[in-house]
Amino acid sequence: MKKAVSFLAVSVLLSTTALANAETLRWARAGDALTLDPHSQNEGPSHTIRHQMYEPLIIRDTTGAFEAALATEWGPSPNDPNIWVFKLREGVKFHDGADFTAEDVVFSFERAQQPTSDMKELIGSIKEVRAVDDYTIEMVTDGPNPILSSNLTNLFIMDKGWSEANNTVKVQDFEGGEITYATTNANGTGPYKLVSREPDVKTVMARNDAYWGRDQFPMEIEEIVYTPIQNAATRVAAFLSGEVNFLQDMPVQDLARVDSADGIGVKQAPQNRVIFFGMNQGADDIEADNVSGANPLADVRVRKAMSMAINRDAIRQVVMRGQSQPAGMIAPPFVNGWTAAMDAESSTDMAGAKALLQEAGYGDGFSIRLDCPNDRYINDEAICQAAVGMLGQIGITVNLDSKPKAQHFPLITDGKTDFYMLGWGVPTYDSEYIFNFLVHGRESDIGTWNGTGFDNDALDERIKSLASNTDLKARNAEIAAIWRVVQDEQLYIPIHHQVLNWGMADGLGIEVDPEDQPKVKYFTAK
Amino acid sequence: MTDLTPTDQTSADDQGPAPSRLHQALDSDLAYSFRRSPVAMVSAAVSLTLILAAVFAPLFATTNPFDPASLNLMNGFTPPLQPNAFTGESFAMGTDDQGRDVYSTILYGMRISLFVGAAAVLFAMALGIVLGLLAGYLGGWVETLIMRVADIQLTFPSILVAMLIFGIAKGVTPVEYRDQMAIWVLILAIGLSDWVQFARVVRGATLVEKSKDYVDAARLIGRRAFPIMLRHILPNVLSPVLVIATISLALAIIAEATLSFLGVGAPPTQPSLGTLIRIGQGFLFSGEWWILFFPASTLLALALSVNLLGDWLRDALNPRLR
Numbered sequence: 001m002k003k004a005v006s007f008l009a010v011s012v013l014l015s016t017t018a019l020a021n022a023e024t025l026r027w028a029r030a031g032d033a034l035t036l037d038p039h040s041q042n043e044g045p046s047h048t049i050r051h052q053m054y055e056p057l058i059i060r061d062t063t064g065a066f067e068a069a070l071a072t073e074w075g076p077s078p079n080d081p082n083i084w085v086f087k088l089r090e091g092v093k094f095h096d097g098a099d100f101t102a103e104d105v106v107f108s109f110e111r112a113q114q115p116t117s118d119m120k121e122l123i124g125s126i127k128e129v130r131a132v133d134d135y136t137i138e139m140v141t142d143g144p145n146p147i148l149s150s151n152l153t154n155l156f157i158m159d160k161g162w163s164e165a166n167n168t169v170k171v172q173d174f175e176g177g178e179i180t181y182a183t184t185n186a187n188g189t190g191p192y193k194l195v196s197r198e199p200d201v202k203t204v205m206a207r208n209d210a211y212w213g214r215d216q217f218p219m220e221i222e223e224i225v226y227t228p229i230q231n232a233a234t235r236v237a238a239f240l241s242g243e244v245n246f247l248q249d250m251p252v253q254d255l256a257r258v259d260s261a262d263g264i265g266v267k268q269a270p271q272n273r274v275i276f277f278g279m280n281q282g283a284d285d286i287e288a289d290n291v292s293g294a295n296p297l298a299d300v301r302v303r304k305a306m307s308m309a310i311n312r313d314a315i316r317q318v319v320m321r322g323q324s325q326p327a328g329m330i331a332p333p334f335v336n337g338w339t340a341a342m343d344a345e346s347s348t349d350m351a352g353a354k355a356l357l358q359e360a361g362y363g364d365g366f367s368i369r370l371d372c373p374n375d376r377y378i379n380d381e382a383i384c385q386a387a388v389g390m391l392g393q394i395g396i397t398v399n400l401d402s403k404p405k406a407q408h409f410p411l412i413t414d415g416k417t418d419f420y421m422l423g424w425g426v427p428t429y430d431s432e433y434i435f436n437f438l439v440h441g442r443e444s445d446i447g448t449w450n451g452t453g454f455d456n457d458a459l460d461e462r463i464k465s466l467a468s469n470t471d472l473k474a475r476n477a478e479i480a481a482i483w484r485v486v487q488d489e490q491l492y493i494p495i496h497h498q499v500l501n502w503g504m505a506d507g508l509g510i511e512v513d514p515e516d517q518p519k520v521k522y523f524t525a526k
Numbered sequence: 527m528t529d530l531t532p533t534d535q536t537s538a539d540d541q542g543p544a545p546s547r548l549h550q551a552l553d554s555d556l557a558y559s560f561r562r563s564p565v566a567m568v569s570a571a572v573s574l575t576l577i578l579a580a581v582f583a584p585l586f587a588t589t590n591p592f593d594p595a596s597l598n599l600m601n602g603f604t605p606p607l608q609p610n611a612f613t614g615e616s617f618a619m620g621t622d623d624q625g626r627d628v629y630s631t632i633l634y635g636m637r638i639s640l641f642v643g644a645a646a647v648l649f650a651m652a653l654g655i656v657l658g659l660l661a662g663y664l665g666g667w668v669e670t671l672i673m674r675v676a677d678i679q680l681t682f683p684s685i686l687v688a689m690l691i692f693g694i695a696k697g698v699t700p701v702e703y704r705d706q707m708a709i710w711v712l713i714l715a716i717g718l719s720d721w722v723q724f725a726r727v728v729r730g731a732t733l734v735e736k737s738k739d740y741v742d743a744a745r746l747i748g749r750r751a752f753p754i755m756l757r758h759i760l761p762n763v764l765s766p767v768l769v770i771a772t773i774s775l776a777l778a779i780i781a782e783a784t785l786s787f788l789g790v791g792a793p794p795t796q797p798s799l800g801t802l803i804r805i806g807q808g809f810l811f812s813g814e815w816w817i818l819f820f821p822a823s824t825l826l827a828l829a830l831s832v833n834l835l836g837d838w839l840r841d842a843l844n845p846r847l848r
Contacts, residue, residue: 233807233809233810253809253812253814254811256812257813314599317600317612318600318602318603381794382624385624386599386624388594388795389595389597390599392595392597393595400794402794
């Protein structure tokens, strides 16, 4: 039966586009997925790889609009605003041949709510997920949640039977260094199947010809070979030589060179991602500085001074070669709650910064360690290095410690860094997502990426109430008010919004996704 | 380094040096051979210039590249001898991505490279001499143990051994001291990966020397093993060690550059030549050639001149090889 289906699929393909048959997407970017476990590590490149093999109920297409994936219809129940109803797609099979049913959805949501899950903030408002029948799901929320659907676009569905058989019911404890079967294996319903995976070396995927949307999407790529290449020059060399035909994390210095080369090109779009520094302001004393018995970062004047010392225009012009947009708030312009006025609230003022430091009692400066990733964001290490110089000019001696993201991110989620770089993309396109992860005080199921130690109970209450605020106007006013606090407290030091550059060999076609998550099923190839 | 003071020109024509004036005669031979070798003279001049420039870097440099506060990011990517588009400043060898003057950074970076190289060689030499003397003089299980460890280490490429040691050391160093410790860890890593050849040469020479009459005599008058090794044998095995040390210096400088190029050496805020080359390599395709070219040329000149000097020294000290 399976053979017959794939034979049919192949013959359909042959009759339409003969050449596309053997297309291989040789795909490179700076870093690898941290893990394949769908509910561990809520991180862009990890989700990107998962999206090829696993599917959520609802997906965002290349323009950012909702599209049906494993759910065909969804919406709040007409009878009870606290309940969302999802109709599931019928006849879908997992890669191992098991049927996709409601019990897999219930299982996956419960799995994503476990303490070791990194997706729990997204579904914190869901009290219960229940199967009405094999293809209908009801989600009971803690009060009406008008934007529930936008929280589900990276929430992947696993097969209950497969997870139980392979002892991966529990989400991998990534920070604890745990490795499970699901870390390096995948069994989803998605358009591509995992063939082999060597973390940080190579991941190979093959087209799933039994995919439910085989005829609905182009799916002209037959095989995906994904190779992380950390070194920027090596990455571009691989692309220029044709060894790689799709390149993410294009080094900004090489755009002109790639543009002028034959047979390859660059597609550009603003990215839904903001880059910023976080500071541990909650602790009484911090480990990374040379001030004992006090925490200079606890003083808002110090934080403001640090922000004022950062020359964002210089970073844009020199480090990013114009490929960024200086930021004044830690929300990308795509996000509900972003305002141009707040995004312009950062200015460089060295004299003012020095005066503020003096006022705070740190006129002679202090020294602190900055933790920085070197394979995650565009020119991440160079930005940190530039910040070292700029902060040095107001007397703050910064020791830079840069390392791969796999070692950097656990420092933030474990609270082991006092000054760090982080970038944040907002898959829900709403500020609540940012507040839940980065502003709410750190608890077991919320605020998990808030490494600042900031914990304001009154503000936390207001953040939590956003989920069930159905009056969108009042909700937006509340979001603006919360942003005001974040801005006044200088909770973070915003740097810039990234601009995306995808390098593509001629003949490959896809629109640049503002979330930087290419979904290969949309690729055309000729 | 060689003693370059003028020597008696006729000494080479003497019937043969008296044993008591052995050192003086050696000097003369060396000096004569030096004057006869243009390669040696040029490479000595180049190494000396580079070493002096590095040692007195603060006098020659126009900026202090290790002081991040003095950098102006807007100076970044200024081509050599052209004014920067924003600041109007001009730099002899241009600036790197952080606005650092490449010329000054090379001077300061060369300091790190030379210091790490020299210290690593001294460390490897001390370790190799001690272990080689022990193995050669004591023999027995001491020799077996030391030489088998040396054999095992020789089966690994030395850069791999250095990376392993660097990785372990970085793991056990507290994070806040990593930047300060990076240099010392480099020295340890390169030194430990390099001691084997010293130990082998010293052991070989010791085996030859220990059967000679003067050693027997020393033993007969009741001197203990350690004084004999240090006072009698060591001075007589030093000349091959000196040759290896010179050649090792060039290799150690390159090893440091390799480690830093791979990103496991000197931190980017205090770049050595290797770190500079690593930074510059990222801009090869985009036309900013000077960030890579000048540090790489400097490394080439330094390593080549020291190496040629070592070659000449080997030939001069060991005429049978010619």
